[in-house]
Amino acid sequence: MSETTVQAPAALSQGEASVARRRAPRVNRSAIVMGLYLLFLMLPIYWLLNMSLKTNTEIVSSFSLWPQNLTFQNYVKIFTDESWYIGYINSLIYVVMNTAISLAVALPAAYAFSRYSFMGDKHLFFWLLTNRMAPPAVFALPFFQLYSSVGLFDTHIAVALAHCLFNVPLAVWILEGFMRGVPKEIDETAYLDGYSFGKFFVKIFMPLISSGIGVAAFFCFMFSWVELLLSRTLTTVDAKPIAAIMTRTQGAAGIDWGVLAAAGVLTIVPGALVIYFVRNYIAKGFALGRV
Amino acid sequence: MNKTVNQKAWFLVLPVLVLVAFSAVIPLMTVVNYSVQDTFGGQFFPLDDKLLWFREMLQDDRMWGALWRQLTFSGIILAIEIPLGIYIALNMPKSGFWASFCLVVMSLPLLIPWNVVGTIWQIFGRVDIGLLGYTLNKLGIDYNYTQDVFAAWVTVIVMDVWHWTSLVALLAYAGLQSIPNAYYQAAKIDQASRWAVFRYIELPKMAGVLMIAILLRFMDSFMIYTEPFVVTGGGPGSATTFLSIDLVKMALGQFDLGPAAAFSIMYFLVILLISWVFYTVMTNLDKRDGV
Known part of the structure; x- marks a missing residue:
């Protein structure tokens, strides 16, 4: 108005x-x-x-709205101790792997769902979505046994594959929404012009839905980054995510509040960066391309 | 859009099928397998009475207790987050710097790892070092989420509202953005009241995305594990032990695989049933829009 x-x-x-x-x-x-x-x-x-930004003594002994003795010691500890910062690297590795895998398999599937009708397509689509609804708690133990038996336990790829459980259905769902918005005439014209399916898909179709791909990647990143139950169950040492390492602060001498808080703040940073880059797509993205 | 019948589209869906089969069907079959067997020292024995664990769980007060707490929790947070999210969306700036600013800040809680969300509120609500707990106690309100059932519930609910209302608001905002200005001009000519504009223009246009919001919020709140677990550990007593927390306690804590598996399957079925209802309503809405 x-x-x-x-x-x-x-x-x-x-x-x-x-x-x-x-x-x-x-x-x-x-x-x-x-x-x-x-x-x-x-x-x-x-x-x-x-x-x-406070020392532990200040946290426990006094109550103040801002740090009285500003200290960066908690952050220094995280950045200098490998057993701390390796957690961020581990988390980022499996999150990126998961995003790549999810998009790679979801793109052709979403195209199939948006363009063709085939035997059992609606049932298949709902079945895919049910995996998004499956509680990770149900899958924690079977995953542990499955990945142990194929020798993938405590690797980044195991967590990446496990997170596909909920990210692939979501990616298919989002991409399908965006692809429906592209007129089918474009496909037909391209085929008439002699494009093969693969060439058309990569050269013409993917640029058309690039914002959709960005949004799907954002969601895959987000849900893989924030998940803890599965990533903690599937790792012990080599691929342990930062979220699981944080529980270490509860030592014998009580909780190391300062370091816990600093680690928490640092887990917010990657998310904040990603949001900053996609801020113009957020609104449409959250509607999964359906507006 | 008219879809072409093409059975070859199955090949495009195949990668997703293989991946999801690996990460969903195999674990699910393991769960089914456990639910009809007895474990003893790592060995499995088939049960004579195949449905023993199911019957046992159905008669178990503990599971019903967790289920009622879960339904109450999901009901309360949906009742708060959906109207609040719509209200926030209606009040958001439509464009310009402040719109981007609001989008970025509002998305921030969504990208914080779930256990960090729990940690944030655990600290925030503590009576000795947390702003919320300290202030409330100074104001003379008796608040201690580790001992008082009511305080624990309030904390967990406020935490969820803090964490997820933005998702509903962003979805609703995306819906609002898609309404052409001409609609509002027509309403103005008709001298429609603010309520009428909301009821007959904005709400119907948001219906699609709101269904997505309800579906996502229902599914995720029904599977909630990490956040309340970090804050209250399911306590005091078992006052905030929701289904997933109870399940993980049973499966990974006590290693009661049979009953836990039977529990999992029933848990999954409940989610599936309710989500199917939502999904059917949603696809019908989609179809109506398409005409």
Whole structure:
């Protein structure tokens, strides 16, 4: 509404102007609502950041809204101790692997679902989605045994494959939504022009749905990055994710709050970076291409 | 879009099938296998009464208790997050710098690993070092989530609202963005009230994405494990022991594989049933939109 008034200020009739004036307080109310909501979102994160910049003695002995003796010691500890920072590397390795695998298998499948009807397609699609609904708790133990028996236990690829359980169905679902938006005439024209399926798919089709691919990659990254139950069950030493290493801070001498908080803050950073890069696609992306 | 009948499309779906079969069907069959056997010292014995574990679990108060807590939890968080998410979406800036800013900040909680979400709230709610617990106690409100059942529930619910309302808001926002300006102009000419605009323009346009939101939130809240486990450990007592927490305790803690497997299968079936209802409604909505 405010947009229309901006676009056509000359045509602003008296009625419209009064509506605009009446609406003016509403804009402020929106700002207040959003302000409160964002504050609610940021407060716990701020508190974590606050704690990560304090020494343990300060955390336990006094209560302050900001660090009195600013220290970066907690971060230094994480960046210098290999058993700490290796966790971030492990997590990133399996997350990237998972994203690559999920997209590679989901792309052709999503194309098939969006373009062709074939025997059992609807049942197959729902069956795929049911895997997104499967509670990881149900699969934790069988996964452990399956990957142990094929010799993949405690490797990055094991976690990457396990996360495909929920990421592949999601990727198919998202990509199918985006592909439906591409007119079929494009495919037909390309085939008439003598493109082979593979060449058409890579050269013409994939650029057309690049935002969809980005969104699907974002979601795969997100769900693989935040998951803990499966990644913890499938690893012990070599591929242990940062989230599992964090539980180490509960030692005999109590909890090392400062380092725990610093590790927590650092797990937020990759997510924040990814969000920053895809910020213009987020809104459409969250609707899985269905708007 | 009219789809061509083409059975060769199966080849495009094949990679997904193989991968998901490996990471879903094999583990699921293992679970089914356990559910009809008895374990003793790592050896498996077929049960004479194949359905013994199922009957036992159905008569187990512990499972019913966890199921009711789970349904209550999912019900409460859906009842809070869906309306709140819509409300937030309606108040978000439509474009410009502040829109991007809101999108980025709101997405932040979604990309924090789940156990870090738990850690954040565990710290935030502590009465000695947490902002929330400390403030509430200073205000004279008796709040201690490790001892008081009510406080534990409130903490877990507020945490989930903090964590996931943004997802609903972003989906609703994407739905709102797709409404052409002409609709609002028509409503203005008709002098429609704010409520009428919401009820007859915005809500129907958001229906599709809201179904996705409800489906995702239902599935994920029904499988919730890490966050409440980190914060309350299922306690005090078993007040916040949801289905997944109970299941992991049974399968990996006590190694009662048979009953745990029977539990898993029934758990999965409940999710499947409810999700199928959602999915059917959703595809019908899709079809209606397509016409």
